[in-house]
Amino acid sequence: MANDWLELRQHADTGIETIKAHFEGHAFDPHWHDSYLVGITLSGTQQFHCRRQRYHSRPGDAFLLEPGEIHDGDAPVEGGFTYLTFYLDDRWLTDTLQGLYDATPGSYSVHFARTLTRSPQLVRAIGDTFSALHNDEMKIVQQSTMDGLLAQITAHCQWRKRVPSQIQSAAIAHRARDYLYAHMGDNVGLSDLAAVTGTDRFTLTRCFKREFHLAPHAWLIQLRLAKARQYLAQGEQPAEVAATLGFADQSHLGRWFQRAYRISPAHYRRLCTNLPDVSRK
Known part of the structure; x- marks a missing residue:
């Protein structure tokens, strides 16, 4: 689409990739990432399939996807949608969040309780962190916003035990x-x-x-x-x-x-x- 655009940055210190984009019509085919995906919809309606469900993310919604979760993207409403997102390394996020819990075994991994959530505090934390990283703010600002985001994420995640499947x-x-x-x-x-x-x-x-x-x-x-x-x-x-x-x-x-x-x-x-x-x- 002629009106589609995409901005991408990669943070030098952490390697975190930040993306801000606008799409109209079909955005992208089903795919997955090897990192945790955290983002918010800024305008319009973002439609995507994940966990065998169809979601509609609108302004004020935060979306949270785990590594390996297949998802696509479409704009079902005229005018398209604009969103921002970034990717958090699996090992980095798990290790960092373990510091906020007491004696969490290494056999556990982070699991998002919901794919789509409407939490003003989480949305604000995602937006602040994105802005600090994407615009390469002072390191102390970046780290402070990251700490704020991690504190918010803990309210939206669970620990899931990694056990060998018996099936x-x-x-x-x-x-x-x-x-x-x-x-x-x-x-x-x-x-x-x-x-x-x-x-x-x-x-x-x-x-x-x-x-x-x-x-x-x-x-x-x-x-x-x-x-x-x-x-x-x-x-x-x-x-x-x-x-x-x-x-x-x-x-x-x-x-x-x-x-x-x-x-x-x-x-x-x-x-x-x-x-x-x-x-x-």
């Missing part, structure tokens, strides 16, 4: 996922995953979709895209990233990246690093 289908899905993590740049087939998990291709796909809500091939693409963001933010060239992660070529990576994030790999790299793009077009 056979979940165990199969998790073994397949671990294999894809270890071989994300390889030309992996369903037959390979079936052999690793000790089952057949059809059972494997059924178990995987039940656990992760995506077929193995679609989940692998999302994993590669998440890793591509990391490599690009570190300054690697799009062509190199595409080759490392098993995309057919740079154009193939670019098509998937644009569909998921509404920005090209080269543009994303430039925003994160301020380095010129010298790769082939």
